[in-house]
Amino acid sequence: xxxxxxxxxxxxxxxxxxxxxxxxxxxxxxxxxxxxxxxxxxxxxxxxxxxxxxxxxxxxxxxxxxxxxxxxxxxxxxxxxxxxxxxxxxxxxxxxxxxxxxxxxxxxxxxxxxxxxxxxxxxxxxxxxxxxxxxxxxxxxxxxxxxxxxxxxxxxxxxxxxxxxxxxxxxxxxxxxxxxxxxxxxxxxxxxxxxxxxxxxxxxxxxxxxxxxxxxxxxxxxxxxxxxxxxxxxxxxxxxxxxxxxxxxxxxxxxxxxxxxxxxxxxxxxxxxxxxxxxxxxxxxxxxxxxxxxxxxxxxxxxxxxxxxxxxxxxxxxxxxxxxxxxxxxxxxxx
Amino acid sequence: xxxxxxxxxxxxxxxxxxxxxxxxxxxxxxxxxxxxxxxxxxxxxxxxxxxxxxxxxxxxxxxxxxxxxxxxxxxxxxxxxxxxxxxxxxxxxxxxxxxxxxxxxxxxxxxxxxxxxxxxxxxxxxxxxxxxxxxxxxxxxxxxxxxxxxxxxxxxxxxxxxxxxxxxxxxxxxxxxxxxxxxxxxxxxxxxxxxxxxxxxxxxxxxxxxxxxxxxxxxxxxxxxxxxxxxxxxxxxxxxxxxxxxxxxxxxxxxxxxxxxxxxxxxxxxxxxxxxxxxxxxxxxxxxxxxxxxxxxxxxxxxxxxxx
Numbered sequence: 022x023x024x025x026x027x028x029x030x031x032x033x034x035x036x037x038x039x040x041x042x043x044x045x046x047x048x049x050x051x052x053x054x055x056x057x058x059x060x061x062x063x064x065x066x067x068x069x070x071x072x073x074x075x076x077x078x079x080x081x082x083x084x085x086x087x088x089x090x091x092x093x094x095x096x097x098x099x100x101x102x103x104x105x106x107x108x109x110x111x112x113x114x115x116x117x118x119x120x121x122x123x124x125x126x127x128x129x130x131x132x133x134x135x136x137x138x139x140x141x142x143x144x145x146x147x148x149x150x151x152x153x154x155x156x157x158x159x160x161x162x163x164x165x166x167x168x169x170x171x172x173x174x175x176x177x178x179x180x181x182x183x184x185x186x187x188x189x190x191x192x193x194x195x196x197x198x199x200x201x202x203x204x205x206x207x208x209x210x211x212x213x214x215x216x217x218x219x220x221x222x223x224x225x226x227x228x229x230x231x232x233x234x235x236x237x238x239x240x241x242x243x244x245x246x247x248x249x250x251x252x253x254x255x256x257x258x259x260x261x262x263x264x265x266x267x268x269x270x271x272x273x274x275x276x277x278x279x280x281x282x283x284x285x286x287x288x289x290x291x292x293x294x295x296x297x298x299x300x301x302x303x304x305x306x307x308x309x310x311x312x313x314x315x316x317x318x319x320x321x322x323x324x325x326x327x328x329x330x331x332x333x334x335x336x337x338x339x340x341x342x343x344x345x346x347x348x349x350x351x352x353x354x355x356x
Numbered sequence: 357x358x359x360x361x362x363x364x365x366x367x368x369x370x371x372x373x374x375x376x377x378x379x380x381x382x383x384x385x386x387x388x389x390x391x392x393x394x395x396x397x398x399x400x401x402x403x404x405x406x407x408x409x410x411x412x413x414x415x416x417x418x419x420x421x422x423x424x425x426x427x428x429x430x431x432x433x434x435x436x437x438x439x440x441x442x443x444x445x446x447x448x449x450x451x452x453x454x455x456x457x458x459x460x461x462x463x464x465x466x467x468x469x470x471x472x473x474x475x476x477x478x479x480x481x482x483x484x485x486x487x488x489x490x491x492x493x494x495x496x497x498x499x500x501x502x503x504x505x506x507x508x509x510x511x512x513x514x515x516x517x518x519x520x521x522x523x524x525x526x527x528x529x530x531x532x533x534x535x536x537x538x539x540x541x542x543x544x545x546x547x548x549x550x551x552x553x554x555x556x557x558x559x560x561x562x563x564x565x566x567x568x569x570x571x572x573x574x575x576x577x578x579x580x581x582x583x584x585x586x587x588x589x590x591x592x593x594x595x596x597x598x599x600x601x602x603x604x605x606x607x608x609x610x611x612x613x614x615x616x617x618x619x620x621x622x623x624x625x626x627x628x629x630x631x632x633x634x635x636x637x638x639x640x641x642x643x644x645x646x647x648x649x650x651x652x653x654x655x656x657x658x659x660x661x662x663x664x
Contacts (some may be wrong), residue, residue, distance in 0.1 A: 118570035130561040263489040
């Protein structure tokens, strides 16, 4: 990890990002003020359950939100100091794939079924770099070799369905890193894979990140994945980042009751006979968020204030924040 | 794929034998006298009846008569009509007209149908989408003989933009209106198929990937979405080509086109067994060949299809 130079803008800074989905049932507030910062060479894990807004945040950064129904209604996304949300469509398009790239969860459906994988990677070089078909294919081959696809030369003309799940995800990664982007967003890259392949893919991404000194945002709901590769963690709940901490801090002394619940839900070998510990209840509807803390209905520590006031971000350490009224007490394990 | 094609061609043999036998049986086993009314007011002379009975093997058991006819088919002899015209000549003069008519109809399906479907699909819920949905619904609801005669009257007679009937030789310009009438129903289906296919593909994950690659919307839709959306459309239109050739009876009747549909219609009216069996056999062969081509084309368009 490289230390950022003082005064240099961070690679990515998300400030108070707001995203809503205008649906027939009402306005679903999918992201309600997300903040995070990422430097080159850093890995940020964004952790949260389905519907917590982690993927939507990424799509808003990437500029691939489905509009309508999704709209960015506020905030800033500063990429190397420039606000992506203020750029023209054309400027943003030029950055996509070139400087910011994304890996999706299900490589089978995310790759176009009717084009060979080599062609799909080569397309990036042809569009962004204006290369000829032949040169672009050479680059595509190199990209496939970088992600360790065996006999890449023979497989460059194969179609996505001809690859195994793990190899397909490697193709997806090869496509994302083909133009050597500064920022890679991986949206649950290992969720659809079996465990041994998961480890290989994570290792590959960590290696590539080191080589290229990329910033990596890893969206996941898998705490094991987080522990393996992340430098810091942002925990999302109901469209807000409820806790941000370094990976050690989060595992050692979580400062939000939701994070505590997540940690407790990891099954341990000693407690094998007992029941699995789950956080009771369901997240609130994004169409009708409660006036107070969104986690309050499920929180074992909730008190009156929680029902009335949304907790502001409270600094609980260097670079550490928690959106809980009693964050410090939770962190120190006093409650 | 070669082995698959060969197997499909071999499979055609029993299909051709079965269908032709059925056709032959149905045409010749009719319990009516094929010579009633053939000689004007009087019954036909015995000598004529005997001659014809022999010529068309009418006294032979049906399977034997069928085999003799089949043998003739393989040697290129489709037989004669009662009046002594060669069936082959009749088909040869009618077939090109039907082929031209079907081609015009297919062009309408491709050009108008696909264009309308694309515009509707890309503008879901807007005016153009509703317009396409409504007009295709109307086309699907109107029977072809109503559409044909109405357009013939309106655009051929009342406002004579097109020729109301097709002169011998069927020049292309005279086939525009009949081609539209013949293709209208399938054109409406094509538009709806394209529309729903585009809507479905626009929601696909690979579209999001293509956008994330920094491709312009034009390329995402024009190349990535279209290439996938048109797979079912191409196969539909291909299969429809076979159906249009055989299904042009009404349109050919309305516009007085000397095509195979008209030929088979007259053959049925006059109980010309040899003519009807030959033309219907031709329809069967066209259907089989077109379907094979479409199946092979499908695999070419969609690499996920495997031939085993």
